[in-house]
Amino acid sequence: MISLARDSIRAFDIIGDTALVEAATISEARKMAKKIMLQHKHIKSAWLKVGGHTGKLRIQKLKWVSGEKRTTTTHKENGILLKLDITKTYFSPRQATERKRVYGQVKKPEIILVMFSGIGPFTVSMAKNTPAAAVYGVELNKSAHKFAAENAKLNKVEGKIKLFCGDVRKIVPQLKQKFDRIIMPLPKEAESFLDVAFAAAKKGAVIHFYDFEKEEDIPSAAVAKAAAASTAAKKKIRILDVVKCGQLAPRAYRVCVDFKIV
Ligand SMILES: C[S@@+](CC[C@H](N)C(=O)[O-])C[C@H]1O[C@@H](n2cnc3c(N)ncnc32)[C@H](O)[C@@H]1O
Structure with missing residues (x-):
């Protein structure tokens, strides 16, 4: 049945x-x-x-x-509209609660970087639902980037959002901008971009680092990855939170480590 x-x-x-x-x-x-x-x-x-x-x-x-x-549709979540093509772009409605958890932490006019920004669920919700001063998004997929720009307009927040199409490793250093908050929603690979995040973060910045982990390795493995990257970047961090925010397989989860550069 x-x-x-x-x-x-x-x-x-x-x-x-x-x-x-x-x-x-x-x-x-x-x-x-x-x-x-x-x-x-x-x-x-x-x-x-x-x-x-x-x-x-x-x-x-x-x-x-x-x-x-x-194949195109318009999805509603957390008070925003998101247009996308389900065959050409990544989008998971299962992450709506996690996105709300993250944008709920923005209380000041921060400058925010969303790496791997996709069709814009984080960029638009940050721009629409928080006092953020500016939200930067960097995305490799040309189709997703195009929808992210359309979604910024659809939600009337294009003035706050700056979008770049390309590889985070190449684009972020070219922005010549330091950020108050960096979101890294690419759990399979985000670890290999932590050096880019450290280099672009202001002192006091908060980083949301996503990772996939087996149940028995939570929270230590993801925290160890953040700690190793901070040592390599010669920066000190304080872990603020580690949350399970999705199930990948039986006993395997998507986790987010929130940490602050101190
Ligand atoms: C898991 S999806 C997340 C998309 C979006 N943030 C969301 O929550 O719906 C990861 C995104 O990262 C993009 N991506 C992968 N490698 C990248 C890179 N090196 N630079 C920029 N974007 C990349 C993919 O095209 C994909 O859209």
């Missing part, structure tokens, strides 16, 4: 008016899609997730299941 209890088995995601389902076969996916569309009347199309997010751009391979074949 197929259960549609989203929070217990996480068998599907809803992005705007599309449903992305996890199923073993297309016919199972079709059955799930039918139930989802009955429960969520605004859903116009369903797609089967084929494998996980892959490659440098972290794109999810999808197979059309039912409904419209349109």
Whole structure:
């Protein structure tokens, strides 16, 4: 029997008016899609997730299941609108609560850097929902970068957001800007960009470093990575928090280490 209890088995995601389902076969996916569309009347199309997010751009391979074949949609989260193409860009609605946790910490007119900014969920929510003075976003995927610019306009915060398309390692040093807060939402690889973050951070800056860890290694492994990078950068840090913010596999989690440069 197929259960549609989203929070217990996480068998599907809803992005705007599309449903992305996890199923073993297309016919199972079709059955799930039918139930989802009955429960969520605004859903116009369903797609089967084929494998996980892959490659440098972290794109999810999808197979059309039912409904419209349109791949663009507009998603609402935390009071903002996000337009995207589900076949060309990374976006996970499961991170909405985590994004709220992070932007909830911004209480002053900070200058913020979002590395790996994608279609702009962090850049737009920071610009819209906080007193941030400026939010910089750097993203490699040209399509995601284009949507991030469109989303800044859609939410009327383009004046606060500066977007750059390219590799964080190359672009960030060229910005010649120091930041009060740096967000690093690329859990698979963020560790290898910690040196770039340290070089771009002001004294007193807060860094949100994302990582994937096995349950038994939380919090020590991710904290050790941040500590090793701080030693290499000859900077001292204070760990503020370590949070589990998503499940990758049984007993493996996405974690965020919040630390301050002291
Ligand atoms: C896990 S996604 C996160 C996207 C977005 N921050 C979000 O929360 O939806 C990681 C993003 O990093 C981008 N990326 C990967 N390597 C990069 C690099 N070296 N420089 C800039 N962006 C990169 C990918 O294209 C992808 O959009």
